[in-house]
Amino acid sequence: MKKTNYHIHTNYCDGENSIEEMVQMAIAKGFDNIGISSHAPLMYQNDWTMPENALPQYFNELSQVSQKYQTKMKVFKGLEIDYYLPNHDLSPLCKSCLDKLDYWIGSIHCLGLIDNGDVSYIDDTKESLQKGIDQIYGGDIKKAVCQYYTGIGEMAEKFHPDIIGHIDIIKKNNEDHYFFDDSSEWYENAWHNALDQIKKAGSILEINTGGAFRYGLRCLYPSEAILKEAIKMKIPLTINTDAHSFEAIDYLIKDALYYLSQHGQDTLMVYNGKDWVSQKI
Numbered sequence: 072m073k074k075t076n077y078h079i080h081t082n083y084c085d086g087e088n089s090i091e092e093m094v095q096m097a098i099a100k101g102f103d104n105i106g107i108s109s110h111a112p113l114m115y116q117n118d119w120t121m122p123e124n125a126l127p128q129y130f131n132e133l134s135q136v137s138q139k140y141q142t143k144m145k146v147f148k149g150l151e152i153d154y155y156l157p158n159h160d161l162s163p164l165c166k167s168c169l170d171k172l173d174y175w176i177g178s179i180h181c182l183g184l185i186d187n188g189d190v191s192y193i194d195d196t197k198e199s200l201q202k203g204i205d206q207i208y209g210g211d212i213k214k215a216v217c218q219y220y221t222g223i224g225e226m227a228e229k230f231h232p233d234i235i236g237h238i239d240i241i242k243k244n245n246e247d248h249y250f251f252d253d254s255s256e257w258y259e260n261a262w263h264n265a266l267d268q269i270k271k272a273g274s275i276l277e278i279n280t281g282g283a284f285r286y287g288l289r290c291l292y293p294s295e296a297i298l299k300e301a302i303k304m305k306i307p308l309t310i311n312t313d314a315h316s317f318e319a320i321d322y323l324i325k326d327a328l329y330y331l332s333q334h335g336q337d338t339l340m341v342y343n344g345k346d347w348v349s350q351k352i
């Protein structure tokens with residue numbers, strides 16, 4: 072079985088290590104096939120995505136490093152691209168990048184713009200999320216969460232990302248049910264509708280261990296209920312570590328594989344340079 076990871080950040084965005092350092096660590100850890108997926112430029116001012124003017128260099132460096140190590144491991148060209156809830160769209164810049172990529176991860180990190188030109192982030196602080204709920208959704212948390220999952224479903228339906236990033240990252244700030252009860256029927260309906268769209272679109276759902284590495288197991292995406300349902304629905308899966316430093320490059324992969332095999336999942340998706348194909352676990 073090929074050891075893979077298609078969600079890897081670098082110092083082009085908020086990762087700590089260079090593309091080459093991440094690739095060298097992946098080789099040392101026995102990966103066969105990886106993808107680099109820095110955060111694509113965001114339409115909003117921020118300090119965590121790649122700036123627009125760095126994109127050409129990112130693509131060049133990725134090609135060089137991928138060639139340099141081609142006999143040891145396959146390195147594919149990816150980006151983690153934001154879908155914008157207020158616009159129901161990707162940015163024009165990101166759309167123009169899609170044909171330069173081997174694959175891309177579609178994610179939602181922002182609720183949208185709030186006062187003073189700030190951005191309300193889903194996965195930053197509680198305060199940032201709360202401001203978005205208040206200013207964009209009139210204080211209605213249920214509406215905000217439902218819109219998030221509607222956005223995930225829409226993104227799948229409209230753009231067919233190769234991989235859907237951290238599907239339930241909206242729970243990151245929800246420890247002890249701070250914002251909502253994740254066992255409530257409306258919440259289950261919201262993520263279930265998103266899974267239906269993902270299934271129809273043919274996108275791959277990632278098991279993302281990056282949040283667990285940084286914030287503990289509560290931030291393993293998706294939660295067990297969603298993952299069990301995805302397995303039942305036969306949605307194609309892959310295991311990604313969303314690594315922002317080389318220490319995280321294979322975090323929990325073995326455990327995730329064990330979990331999947333215990334739950335009857337016997338395949339994972341691998342990119343072969345042309346297509347995504349299913350491999351036996």
Ligand SMILES: [Zn+2]
Pocket residue numbers: 151178180236237
């Ligand atoms: Zn992300």
Ligand SMILES: [Zn+2]
Pocket residue numbers: 078080151313
């Ligand atoms: Zn990421």
